Amino acid sequence: MNSNKRQRGAPSNVTRLAKRAILPNDSWNNPQIVFYQAGIGTSFGPSGKFIGGGTGRGFSENVREAYSFLAVNYNGVGNAGDNIFLIGFSRGAYTARNLGGLLSQFGLLKKEHIDWFHDIFSDWQNAGKTDYQPQFWAKWTEWEKRQGRGGYVMKTPSGSAKLIDQYIEEYRRALLSISFTRDVRISAIGVFDTVGALGIPVNPVLQKVFRLPAFLHKYMWVDTRINDNIRNAFQALALDEFRAPFHPSIWERPDGCNTNLKQVWFPGAHSSIGGAYSDRDISNITLAWMMDQLSGDEFKQSGQDWNPMDWLEFDPDYLGEQIKFNLDYQRERGGERAWAEGAIHDSLTLPHMFTGRMIRRPGRTRPTKLATDFVDTSRLLRNTNERIHCSVRVRIGLGRGFEKDPDGGLLAVAVRFKFQKLMHKLSKRSGAAPPYDPLRNGPLSGWKFCDGHEYLEGEDLSAADVVSQSDQGLYWEFIGHDPLVGKKKILPEDALGTYEIYLLKQHHDRLLGQTGNGGDATRRLSRTRGILQRSASL
Template sequence: MAAPKMLLVFCDGTGGDGLITDDDDSTHNTQFPTNVVRLSRAIRPIQYLPNGQPIVQIVLYQSGVGSEADIAGKEIEGDDVRKAFGIALASKIRDAYAFLAHNYSEGDQICLFGFSRGAYTARKVAGLIDRIGLLNGQEMGSFFKIWSSLVSNINPPPRPANVPPIKCVGVWDTVGSIQDGLFTAITDMLNIKDSVLPANVEHAFHGISLQENRGRFLPVSWSAGPEGLRPGQVLKQVWFGGAHSDVGGGYEHHELSDLPLFWMASEIQAFVAIDLDYLIHTCHKNPNQPWGQAQPHNSLDEEPNPITRAVYGHETRLESGHITPDAIFHESLRLAPTVLTCIEPERVVTFNDLREKFGKDWVPTYAPLNNFEKKCKEQWGKLAPSAHAPLANENFSKQETPQGFVSELANPLKLLSRL
């Protein structure tokens, strides 16, 4: 029997391509790496178990929907409808599933990560594995037939007796799915519930944006199935300050998205070998504010195209009911500003709005920092600008910056390409 290995799949958000981003803050960047890119680059090739046994860690990084670029790294114009409505998302799901099916052997571990629509991809792959298992090479010849039967719900296959376990699904700000036209969303794709945590997932982590305000970017939270979480199953969903890409990464100034990145790394480091020295050097070198006090973006009103703004619509996650009194908030939100300096600040929620909504007796619940997060907080703003300058009394080394927005699109066919 072959030695066990770990398969890690990283699914980026719409338009995101980590292979055309740089590891510095150079002004020619049109994209800055998301947290998906940054975490994927921090995975060590081998992890060693306590008994010394080596486990190979194999990474697949998958660029986002609509990220196709030419030889010079320029976006390829063309299939705007597919980009806008997320139709190509199905191909991303199939590709990720096929990678796992072709490489998995019994005893291997699987981890899936994603941001935005990439988060939806990662979660749907987990659900598909829970529904049909992982097909072998011969069975993959019938994969699309099985896929089609799930889509139509006509003669779908029975559930397999043995389903491969998934060690972890870690995602940032999952937003759904596929648009069937301008105003209708396809939910529960493949007749697999979007919001239900599959029973075969051992650890599930979801960092969610508190201050995203685009109506078409409402989050898809997880819930336990009808029987609740199974024994030993872990589900953590934590709200972070900032807009969509303040949580999943993508802005040049990434003081806010550093925090959910370090949180995710902290949660998975018990079973994934991560180069934390590298990872901490990807944090913002010259933060404008102390830890946790950076200003959020206003995603909707920073959008320059008025037609696009109209299509997205304004709806906060407090108005939509996604933020509830029993939500779990990141420790940094204790320090988050309540006086905002972004465009149209009254259209972005703060903790003052939550207190007004939930009443004066409401006491928020905060997730405590773990050891790595505490270390990052202690070193906040102390990193030298050099990409390789070591920290005092620490072994941390290396740098990079996050992924930014694709250029805004005036063509009406592209209006939803940032979903």
């Protein structure tokens, strides 16, 4: 499920996975069937993009369409059935997660009962509305009475999340009792920077002054939580996205849930992570990372129980093609760059400036209450299993900051870039940090990088060969001030997987073959070699 707004630009990672990277058949000739749909906010024309992206129009249609495809094509029963993988970017990620919630809560309708799905979906979506009566059960009851078998009565509960959960469970059991649905397991949900914005965004200042929710509401009930019905859940998150309406929807694993959850922070804005910018360096890294997750690479490398037929199989040569394509693009615009050194852009441009600015806080996110859309400031999300990707410290070490987006609107680019240049000049005069420094008043403010022995700080962090550190004990430690964060909270650095190392080696080999770049090429290659040395034992 894709939500790449730049239809005529670079394809999103979801598009690249669905249309090219996933092999049509695995090594055992099992078909890997792909169902692809455009995400919310991708309608042609400016009004379609604004209305769809701003209000979530199309969300219900996308969920219903994907669910119906699964119901018609699914083969098998329960754990013995097909493997289901749900992938999405941005609001498409939100759609994928809601589809996962629907499958977990109501199961997958049998093909012969799919005609009832519209009513059942409406009942699920309106759970919690006290003035709503379940449509499916009303119609089913009437049908049963005509057959002389009595009926089934069900009422929706109040807006309490606990009561809604009870209602959902009762509904599921009732569907099972009449053999309408079947329990299915979801092999994995893999998402790029989930955005839960399915309403009109409210400026953060107005939220505080007038006690308004983050969005003027839309649907009463959507569910992006994880549970034991979802075996694996993976999310790539953008560290440098500052648009308030693009606040990330981070998973929280409930106590007692056995889902394998991993959420990793990468450098760049929302579209750097999910793909949409012309320079694909960062999105290539997140693409390779997701390929590692969805192929079960971590289980395979750690010696855990790993069956290749439980995972997706990809075409590794596709990564090589993408590296060549992107280095050619960079060469036309000033010269090739080392791994993780590709362009990232500040997405807070016109007209997004008017919706407010918000800094993301890894490891420190407050939850949003499901029934109200208000942020619960009394606690942090728990059991999020967040990690920091090594490309973050590489960029900090290199000091490569934000650049103007060559594909952005001329007015927005001009205004924002002039402002950035002015601030950069002022920061130089005051002796401030390098252009890219999320440690100073940014998303990593209050965190320090540790290698198990020492902390590289300030100029040392920028000048040090950060990519040649030992692969043992690398982590980020919180030393800042946050009343909800305990002392010495740790975010580990995520280890590179097989596809990631392949991407890095291919990038290194292609750069090594370039000539005429002088000392700058030597410097970039030394950084890449450091990463290779660190990754050699993985």
